[in-house]
Amino acid sequence: xxxxxxxxxxxxxxxxxxxxxxxxxxxxxxxxxxxxxxxxxxxxxxxxxxxxxxxxxxxxxxxxxxxxxxxxxxxxxxxxxxxxxxxxxxxxxxxxxxxxxxxxxxxxxxxxxxxxxxxxxxxxxxxxxxxxxxxxxxxxxxxxxxxxxxxxxxxxxxxxxxxxxxxxxxxxxxxxxxxxxxxxxxxxxxxxxxxxxxxxxxxxxxxxxxxxxxxxxxxxxxxxxxxxxxxxxxxxxxxxxxxxxxxxxxxxxxxxxxxx
Amino acid sequence: xxxxxxxxxxxxxxxxxxxxxxxxxxxxxxxxxxxxxxxxxxxxxxxxxxxxxxxxxxxxxxxxxxxxxxxxxxxxxxxxxxxxxxxxxxxxxxxxxxxxxxxxxxxxxxxxxxxxxxxxxxxxxxxxxxxxxxxxxxxxxxxxxxxxxxxxxxxxxxxxxxxxxxxxxxxxxxxxxxxxxxxxxxxxxxxxxxxxxxxxxxxxxxxxxxxxxxxxxxxxxxxxxxxxxxxxxxxxxxxxxxxxxxxxxxxxxxxxxxxx
DNA sequence: CGCATGTTTGATATAAGTCAATATATGTGG
DNA sequence: CCACATATATTGACTTATATCAAACATGCG
Numbered sequence: 001x002x003x004x005x006x007x008x009x010x011x012x013x014x015x016x017x018x019x020x021x022x023x024x025x026x027x028x029x030x031x032x033x034x035x036x037x038x039x040x041x042x043x044x045x046x047x048x049x050x051x052x053x054x055x056x057x058x059x060x061x062x063x064x065x066x067x068x069x070x071x072x073x074x075x076x077x078x079x080x081x082x083x084x085x086x087x088x089x090x091x092x093x094x095x096x097x098x099x100x101x102x103x104x105x106x107x108x109x110x111x112x113x114x115x116x117x118x119x120x121x122x123x124x125x126x127x128x129x130x131x132x133x134x135x136x137x138x139x140x141x142x143x144x145x146x147x148x149x150x151x152x153x154x155x156x157x158x159x160x161x162x163x164x165x166x167x168x169x170x171x172x173x174x175x176x177x178x179x180x181x182x183x184x185x186x187x188x189x190x191x192x193x194x195x196x197x198x199x200x201x202x203x204x205x206x207x208x209x210x211x212x213x214x215x216x217x218x219x220x221x222x223x224x225x226x227x228x229x230x231x232x233x234x235x236x237x238x239x240x241x242x243x244x245x246x247x248x249x250x251x252x253x254x255x256x257x258x259x260x
Numbered sequence: 261x262x263x264x265x266x267x268x269x270x271x272x273x274x275x276x277x278x279x280x281x282x283x284x285x286x287x288x289x290x291x292x293x294x295x296x297x298x299x300x301x302x303x304x305x306x307x308x309x310x311x312x313x314x315x316x317x318x319x320x321x322x323x324x325x326x327x328x329x330x331x332x333x334x335x336x337x338x339x340x341x342x343x344x345x346x347x348x349x350x351x352x353x354x355x356x357x358x359x360x361x362x363x364x365x366x367x368x369x370x371x372x373x374x375x376x377x378x379x380x381x382x383x384x385x386x387x388x389x390x391x392x393x394x395x396x397x398x399x400x401x402x403x404x405x406x407x408x409x410x411x412x413x414x415x416x417x418x419x420x421x422x423x424x425x426x427x428x429x430x431x432x433x434x435x436x437x438x439x440x441x442x443x444x445x446x447x448x449x450x451x452x453x454x455x456x457x458x459x460x461x462x463x464x465x466x467x468x469x470x471x472x473x474x475x476x477x478x479x480x481x482x483x484x485x486x487x488x489x490x491x492x493x494x495x496x497x498x499x500x501x502x503x504x505x506x507x508x509x510x511x512x513x514x515x516x517x518x519x520x
Numbered sequence: 521c522g523c524a525t526g527t528t529t530g531a532t533a534t535a536a537g538t539c540a541a542t543a544t545a546t547g548t549g550g
Numbered sequence: 551c552c553a554c555a556t557a558t559a560t561t562g563a564c565t566t567a568t569a570t571c572a573a574a575c576a577t578g579c580g
Contacts, residue, residue, distance in 0.1 A: 098434065098437050108437075122423060122426025153412075155408075162408065170380055170384070173368045214527090215526075220440070225570080228568060230527060230529080231528085231529080484536070487561085488537075491560085507558095
């Protein structure tokens with residue numbers, strides 16, 4: 001299978017969700033709908049602990065009973081929104097970003113199917129940043145108050161949520177190290193290898209994939225300007241480490257890339 | 261009260277803990293001892309949810325029944341150590357750091373009394389980085405497995421732990437923005453104002469305090485070289501925003517510092 | 521198919537890094 | 551308790567990685 005479609009909205013997982021109705025320009029309640037069950041979901045291995053009993057899974061299905069479609073460029077939530085739920089990406093992809101009062105903004109992460117969104121609201125009850133769809137996407141809605149209640153009953157679920165949050169803390173501290181200590185070249189190499197690893201874990205090609213974000217968004221994530229991102233892609237291409245054709249990336253020499 | 265002693269080991273909170281026995285050079289089991297109760301602890305407002313019943317507090321006292329002393333420069337834990345417990349700083353201060361295989365290291369945070377340590381182990385069961393005491397310090401040990409069990413019984417405690425982890429996620433994303441988008445001058449200003457705010461919340465002077473970390477550690481936290489940190493301190497001094505005499509800091513014009 | 525949006529590349533500017541010398545703390549053993 | 555050794559901090563001169571500005575080029579979406 002060709003992994004260039006990894007994040008495309010015609011991906012099998014996206015197709016499994018009901019077709020998104022065309023949205024009128026007028027703002028209204030975001031479209032939600034009943035979802036297929038967790039127990040039947042292809043992404044379950046990424047969202048949920050493996051050791052749940054059939055009985056636990058049934059409870060879980062009663063909790064996560066709706067999905068939401070978000071069109072490319074639209075926000076799943078914005079900074080300051082009241083925190084109600086966390087989300088699991090079911091299809092598509094997102095960026096999360098924080099903004100400083102002076103308008104300076106920074107991308108804190110990119111999320112692909114099976115990954116969580118919305119943890120930034122747990123601390124204060126308000127989301128700390130925006131989550132923007134990079135393409136037409138679908139998320140599962142997990143109401144946090146009910147999840148908390150269920151965690152008091154289902155020990156593996158409780159443990160899994162702690163682990164998920166703990167892993168996010170570790171991911172962020174790695175990103176701080178990247179931003180604090182690496183050169184532009186190393187940051188871009190690390191970024192590509194990280195994406196590659198995540199695609200591979202989901203059964204897509206580790207070598208070739210399609211970026212859904214712009215050079216500017218990558219730069220904003222890696223703490224550099226879009227021109228620098230572009231120059232590093234060109235440099236890796238000259239050195240035969242990566243073949244970059246616009247948004248299509250083929251990693252030619254992952255070992256050399258890791259040594260950069 | 262003069263806040264220059266905010267982190268000094270003769271601080272009242274430190275004195276409340278039993279005196280640390282001198283350690284022989286030989287490595288041995290870290291010294292732990294029974295602690296005074298949470299219910300009587302001056303730092304409780306920072307470690308624990310306010311709405312606990314007397315009964316809940318009693319349970320909590322049975323959970324957090326030991327402290328550990330860590331001498332200046334020693335590690336509370338190191339990367340790769342099995343994760344057993346989280347910790348609350350009772351007296352003193354720490355830095356947490358992550359190291360890349362090539363030896364490059366980065367400071368991910370500084371912790372003062374009432375703040376948590378060890379959350380980086382929850383995700384994988386191993387600590388992701390080191391926690392090093394910046395001065396002779398004391399921590400409360402909170403065995404995580406038992407904490408988890410207690411969270412299934414005491415709802416406010418469960419909620420508090422989620423909030424604590426959520427707040428750490430938000431703190432880290434702010435630090436990513438700092439590292440990704442701010443100038444050296446803005447980073448140092450933000451660092452000083454952040455410390456000031458935390459001291460103030462603990463009843464110490466927001467205007468004058470004592471740094472327990474070196475310029476190099478500050479630089480490693482803020483993603484710049486120690487010389488740059490020093491130059492920024494000198495610059496703020498020339499501009500009458502801050503008076504910096506070695507490790508003693510007096511914030512002269514906090515509003516101007518925030519506008520930098 | 522056309523225009524807005526995104527990308528690449530080059531020339532130049534600049535913030536921060538590096539190297540080096542000096543100054544000032546801090547801690548230790550006599 | 552002082553003197554020395556070591557660690558930490560400051561400052562200056564120079565270098566460099568990355569930002570900035572600008573122009574040409576490609577892409578893809580409506």
